[in-house]
Amino acid sequence: MEKTLASRLGGAARLARTRLNLTQADVAERIGIASEVYGRLERGHMLPSIQTFRRLCVVLSISADEALGLKPSQEVKWAAEPPSDYGESAELRRLMRRARQLDRTAIRILSVLAAQFKPKPG
Numbered sequence: 001m002e003k004t005l006a007s008r009l010g011g012a013a014r015l016a017r018t019r020l021n022l023t024q025a026d027v028a029e030r031i032g033i034a035s036e037v038y039g040r041l042e043r044g045h046m047l048p049s050i051q052t053f054r055r056l057c058v059v060l061s062i063s064a065d066e067a068l069g070l071k072p073s074q075e076v077k078w079a080a081e082p083p084s085d086y087g088e089s090a091e092l093r094r095l096m097r098r099a100r101q102l103d104r105t106a107i108r109i110l111s112v113l114a115a116q117f118k119p120k121p122g
Helices: 003-019 024-031 035-042 050-060 064-068 090-100 104-115
Strands: none
Touching: 003 024, 003 035, 003 050, 003 064, 024 035, 024 050, 024 090, 050 064
């Protein structure tokens, strides 16, 4: 593994992730790897597989060239628009990840509990 390439890719991923206001766990979930693995990738300690690299570029809305440091940032024509939940807070995304792991009974209990909270007026 070329350390310079891994560091360059990790730095580009970190920059794009923070620009989108995502956590490492958010990106890891969306590209289908463990948070710990994504953290190693972002720190420049590993290189992803080609499939993971492509998913990373799509999720972070960056071109492969930009991620590899080959040319300046430019609009990514082949990447889909970021999902609408990118604007949600990190706390809400974390809660949703945890809720997806619950069984039906726990989800019902969580729903009843959430219904007890009233939004603040105005």
